[in-house]
Amino acid sequence: MSSAVLLAFVAGVAGLLGAWNALIALEHVPLRGGLARVLEPLQRAGTEGRDATAAERRRLMAVAVGALLAGGWLVGGVIIGLITAMAGPAIVVMILRARRHRYALELAAGAAEAARALADAVAAGHSARGAIPVAAPALKGATGRELRAVAQALGYGEPTDAALEKLRRRARCTGWDALCAAILLQRDAGGDLAGLLRRLAVSLEASARGDAEARTATAQARFTAWTVIAMPLGAAGLAELASPGFVSGLLSHPLSAWLSGMALVLEVTAIACVRVITRPRLA
Numbered sequence: 001m002s003s004a005v006l007l008a009f010v011a012g013v014a015g016l017l018g019a020w021n022a023l024i025a026l027e028h029v030p031l032r033g034g035l036a037r038v039l040e041p042l043q044r045a046g047t048e049g050r051d052a053t054a055a056e057r058r059r060l061m062a063v064a065v066g067a068l069l070a071g072g073w074l075v076g077g078v079i080i081g082l083i084t085a086m087a088g089p090a091i092v093v094m095i096l097r098a099r100r101h102r103y104a105l106e107l108a109a110g111a112a113e114a115a116r117a118l119a120d121a122v123a124a125g126h127s128a129r130g131a132i133p134v135a136a137p138a139l140k141g142a143t144g145r146e147l148r149a150v151a152q153a154l155g156y157g158e159p160t161d162a163a164l165e166k167l168r169r170r171a172r173c174t175g176w177d178a179l180c181a182a183i184l185l186q187r188d189a190g191g192d193l194a195g196l197l198r199r200l201a202v203s204l205e206a207s208a209r210g211d212a213e214a215r216t217a218t219a220q221a222r223f224t225a226w227t228v229i230a231m232p233l234g235a236a237g238l239a240e241l242a243s244p245g246f247v248s249g250l251l252s253h254p255l256s257a258w259l260s261g262m263a264l265v266l267e268v269t270a271i272a273c274v275r276v277i278t279r280p281r282l283a
Contacts, residue, residue: 038063045096049103049142049170052096060096064088077248103142104172110143111175112204118183119197128183128193129160146170160187175204218278225274232267 038059041052052060065088073081117138121131132154136147146167153163164180171177178200186193239246251257 042095042099046099046103048145049100049107051100057092057096060092061089064092077245079248079251083251107142107146107171108173108175109208110139110141111171111173111179112201112208114139114143114147115179115197115201115204118179119194119201122197123194128187129154160184175207178204222274222278225278229267229270229274232263 041056041060044050045052065085068088068091069081069085071081072084114135117135118131121134122128124134126134132147133151136144136151138144139147150163150167153166154160161184164183168176168180179197182193182196182200185191186196236247250260
């Protein structure tokens with residue numbers, strides 16, 4: 001393996017890590033101009049949990065296809081560029097879903113904190129409707145943002161049940177379902193809402209601890225699964241580094257190209273299965 005090939009590999013890894021860090025930084029950087037128009041859906045999916053429109057998805061996919069085509073062409077030639085470009089739309093969809101799911105997990109994790117804040121506001125003498133604008137400013141992250149949106153809707157005169165139903169649909173988790181149901185039930189039937197919300201907070205925290213313990217117990221198995229999945233791709237990358245043109249030569253023969261395509265399909269299937277099995281659930 002020549003030093004030039006090794007340096008190219010190191011540069012590629014550094015570029016990938018830099019792109020990932022840039023994507024994370026987008027959450028805290030105001031975007032402007034054409035860059036904002038293209039990348040705003042990614043930022044919005046991670047900070048607001050909103051999905052991209054069809055037009056926004058097309059723009060993101062076009063950018064991803066162009067970048068992967070250029071990168072693959074530079075690394076392995078036209079064939080590799082075309083193959084990597086075909087993965088562009090799927091990668092965009094995966095990133096959008098992953099960022100929306102992360103937002104949903106953050107919102108689900110804040111259900112217990114929101115229940116305690118609302119319980120404190122109710123115990124201070126506020127009604128169920130009036131407790132939301134009081135509790136929302138004290139909460140941070142996705143939880144605070146969603147409760148502030150509900151408080152704003154209530155300020156505009158929207159009915160309590162309609163505002164809470166929108167919140168429940170955005171959260172899509174059992175914790176917020178129970179929280180909204182408790183508020184509406186107390187409004188219709190009366191009772192100790194503050195005590196009910198505090199008991200709900202304790203229950204949600206216990207559920208979150210159980211999920212964390214389960215993920216800790218299965219960490220080694222999950223790491224092993226991802227390692228096994230990464231081995232074929234790593235072997236192909238090392239073979240290409242040791243003998244440039246190895247992958248393109250492999251794909252130039254019909255039988256080896258067909259076998260490689262089937263292996264890639266199985267690899268993608270394995271990745272999807274591992275993600276489904278190990279994906280954190282929305283409590």
